[in-house]
Amino acid sequence: MKKMLCFLFALLFLVPVMANAQCFQKVYLGAGYTFALKEDNTLWATGSNNWSQLGIGTTSGVGVRTFTQINTDTNWQIISAGYNHTAAIKTDGSLWVWGSNQMGQLGLGSNVTSIAVPTRVGNATNWQTVAAGSYFTIAVKTDGTLWTWGINSDGELGLGRYNGDERRPVQVGQDNDWQTVWAGNGRAIARKANGIVYTWGNNSVGQLGNGTTADSNMPIAINGTDWDDFSIGGAHTLALKTDGTLWAWGYNFDGQLGNGTTVATTVPVQIGSDVWISVSAGQNASAGLKAAGTIWTWGSYENGQLGTNTHEDALLPVQIGNETNWQFIVVSPSHNMFAMNDTAFYAWGFNSGTFGNNDYGSGDLPTAVGCAIMANKNAAKNNFIIYPNPVDNVLYLKDNIGITKGTVLITDVSGKTVLKQSGDFTNINVEKLVPGIYFISIRAKDTMHIKKFIKK
Numbered sequence: 001m002k003k004m005l006c007f008l009f010a011l012l013f014l015v016p017v018m019a020n021a022q023c024f025q026k027v028y029l030g031a032g033y034t035f036a037l038k039e040d041n042t043l044w045a046t047g048s049n050n051w052s053q054l055g056i057g058t059t060s061g062v063g064v065r066t067f068t069q070i071n072t073d074t075n076w077q078i079i080s081a082g083y084n085h086t087a088a089i090k091t092d093g094s095l096w097v098w099g100s101n102q103m104g105q106l107g108l109g110s111n112v113t114s115i116a117v118p119t120r121v122g123n124a125t126n127w128q129t130v131a132a133g134s135y136f137t138i139a140v141k142t143d144g145t146l147w148t149w150g151i152n153s154d155g156e157l158g159l160g161r162y163n164g165d166e167r168r169p170v171q172v173g174q175d176n177d178w179q180t181v182w183a184g185n186g187r188a189i190a191r192k193a194n195g196i197v198y199t200w201g202n203n204s205v206g207q208l209g210n211g212t213t214a215d216s217n218m219p220i221a222i223n224g225t226d227w228d229d230f231s232i233g234g235a236h237t238l239a240l241k242t243d244g245t246l247w248a249w250g251y252n253f254d255g256q257l258g259n260g261t262t263v264a265t266t267v268p269v270q271i272g273s274d275v276w277i278s279v280s281a282g283q284n285a286s287a288g289l290k291a292a293g294t295i296w297t298w299g300s301y302e303n304g305q306l307g308t309n310t311h312e313d314a315l316l317p318v319q320i321g322n323e324t325n326w327q328f329i330v331v332s333p334s335h336n337m338f339a340m341n342d343t344a345f346y347a348w349g350f351n352s353g354t355f356g357n358n359d360y361g362s363g364d365l366p367t368a369v370g371c372a373i374m375a376n377k378n379a380a381k382n383n384f385i386i387y388p389n390p391v392d393n394v395l396y397l398k399d400n401i402g403i404t405k406g407t408v409l410i411t412d413v414s415g416k417t418v419l420k421q422s423g424d425f426t427n428i429n430v431e432k433l434v435p436g437i438y439f440i441s442i443r444a445k446d447t448m449h450i451k452k453f454i455k456k
Helices: 373-383
Strands: 025-027 033-037 043-047 064-069 076-081 085-090 095-100 115-120 127-132 136-141 148-149 166-171 177-185 187-190 197-200 216-221 227-232 238-240 246-248 267-272 276-282 285-290 295-299 314-319 327-331 336-340 344-349 363-372 383-387 394-399 406-412 417-423 426-430 434-446 447-455
Touching: 033 076, 033 187, 076 127, 085 127, 085 136, 095 148, 115 363, 127 177, 127 394, 136 177, 166 295, 187 227, 216 246, 276 327, 285 327, 285 336, 336 417
Parallel strands: 227 276
Antiparallel strands: 025 033, 033 043, 043 064, 076 085, 085 095, 095 115, 127 136, 136 148, 148 166, 177 187, 187 197, 197 216, 227 238, 238 246, 246 267, 276 285, 285 295, 295 314, 327 336, 336 344, 344 363, 383 394, 394 426, 406 417, 406 434, 434 447
C-alpha cells in the first residue's frame, strides 16, 4: 500500500497526529460512531457498535477505536449516519443500509433487529440522495420522487398520518420535483427544484420553523425560496440562505441557536450578519465555517464539544483558534465534532472510539486524528485568488497557476453554468448574477481548479 507522508502543523493548542493515522477525504458522524471515505472511495468506520451500525460484520455490540474498513467495495459515494443506522448510495445509484432496524428504518421489509453488513434496498439504481434520521430514513430518486420509511410516531414519514411504521420505502405524494432531503430527530426537511422548502414531523418546541408548535404529518412549506442548506440538531435547526447568512430556530435551552439568548423560537431568526460557508447542528450544540475560513462553535459545552477548553455554554458563536484554513466541520448527535483544515482532520468532545485514534480519551480542544488527502490533493485550489468575496459587481482574479488566458466557468449550487468567459479573466463582471453562492472554475494542465464565492 502506498504510504503517504502528511505534514501536520499544530495550532498552539493542537495535539500532533499519531504517526500511523489514516488519510481520508471526508468524515460522517452518527451518534457515537464515525465513517470516513478515502480517496479510492473505500469506506471505513470506528466507534460504538451496539446496533451493528459500523457495518463491519460484527454483531457483538463491541465497538472499535481505530478505523476499520467496511467490506472491500470501492464505489461508495453518499453516506448518511443516523442515530443507530446508516444509509448510503453507491456510484451506480444503488441504495445500501445497515445497523438498527427496530422500526423498519432499513427499509428491507423485515423485522430483524439489526443488520451487521451493508445490505441493498431493492434493485433500483436511480437513488439520488438519502438521509438517515432517528429510526427513519428519507430519500429522493433521480426522477424527483420522495420516499420515506421507518418509524412514524411523530408523522416524520410525511404520509399524512401518525403511527403506521413502514418497513419498505413508501412514496410521499405524487410530486416529482423533489431535489434534496435532510433528516434528524423525529423530523425531516426537503427542498423542491423551485427552491421551496418543506418541513414535517415533531414540532414540540418549534423546530419545524413554521411559526407553530404543532406536529405535522405532511410536508408544510416554510417562508422563502432562497434557502441553500440545512442541518437538523436534537431539537433545533440551522440553515444557510443563498447569500451566506445564517438562520436558526427551535429549542435553545443551551444557546444552540447562537442568538445570545436561551429562548426558543418557532420561526427562523438570523444569527449575526457574517457570511457562512457551512453549518452543522448536534444534539445541543452547533458549529459553522465562515467564508473567511474560520470555525466557530456555540451551545452546550458538554463533554468539551465546543472545542474551546471552557466549561460554560456559549450563547453566541465563539471562534476556535485564529486559523483561516478550515474547510469542513461536522457535529455529531453525541457531543463531539470533527473539522478539517488544509492538511489534517481534528476531533474533540466525547470519544467513544469515534476519533479513530486508538483511544477513548475525550478532549476539550481539537486533537489531530488523521490527515486529509483530498485537502492535500486539492491544494491547487489555493493557487489562484479571487476577491472581493462576497462580491458586488466585479470579481478579480489573481493567477498563481501560470495561465494568462483561458476559459472560466461560473456555476450555481445546482451545477448549472451561469457565466462563461474566455480570454483575459483577471476581472469578471458578475453584476447580472442573482445573489447567492457560486463556484468559479479554471482548467489548467488537465486539472480543474475551483473556488466558491458569494454574490451579494
